[in-house]
Amino acid sequence: MLKNKETTINNPSLEGVWQMVGYYNYQDNEIIDSFMSSDNYKQIKIYTPTKVMWSRLNKLDSTDWFGYGDYKITDSTLTETIVYGSNSMNKAIERSNIFNFELILNDSTYNQIELDENGDRILSENYIRIE
Template sequence: MKKYVFAFCIILIFSCKKDTNNTTNDASELNSNESNLSLQGAWELVSYFNYRDDGSIDTIMSSNSLKQIKMYSPTKVMWSRLRASDSLDWFGYGDYTANDSVLTEVLDYGSKAMNNVIKENKEFVFQLVLKEDSFSQIQLDEQGNPMFAENYKRIE
């Protein structure tokens, strides 16, 4: 009888160990899939959110007269904006980093209008919400409250 109890305990120990390894592998695969998210590629602006003090959000949808495209390489960002009602060109180029939930863009140069902005501030820090085929960059105020967001969909 003692032999059967001993054999049962050995089988139980090995089967538990095997299950633990499978759980670890499943968790590794899940974390690997999450870490595979990347900004690399081309993105099209789909909407803006303007956050109000009362907690409400105004949404402005993109249209043929309001377009913006962002392109990310492994280290560089470039964006361009078309506003049919605006005679100014809008574009920017520079470096970026993205980690966890923070996107930082440091622009080297841009259109004439954007260069005026870059003279005052060339680093732009956003809260980042990244999914497989969409992302949002959210501008926060000094207290960490959202002010506005640009929402993109992946086009390439």
């Protein structure tokens, strides 16, 4: 852990249980809109040292969404390789099972940000640690 007068820098970990609290939509790499999660829409992600599993509840939609696989992180990237999931997710992973994100990780929050083909931000899922 490195310390200076203003900031404490450590190596936060994704290991644990996270709840999505909302989304940011981007245009020209600037946040243009945000949406908060609700009792009708929840998403939980669980990370072990090498595995990820997530599930989504959307009471307004009967489609099931969950996935399981491996992940790797660097200081600024998250790569999830989803091995299998719900029928809806399996259709998505037939096209590609590797999902790359920009990662902003702190001890109690993280953002996984989807980038377009030019490296510009599109959408951020924002999480808080619940365990």
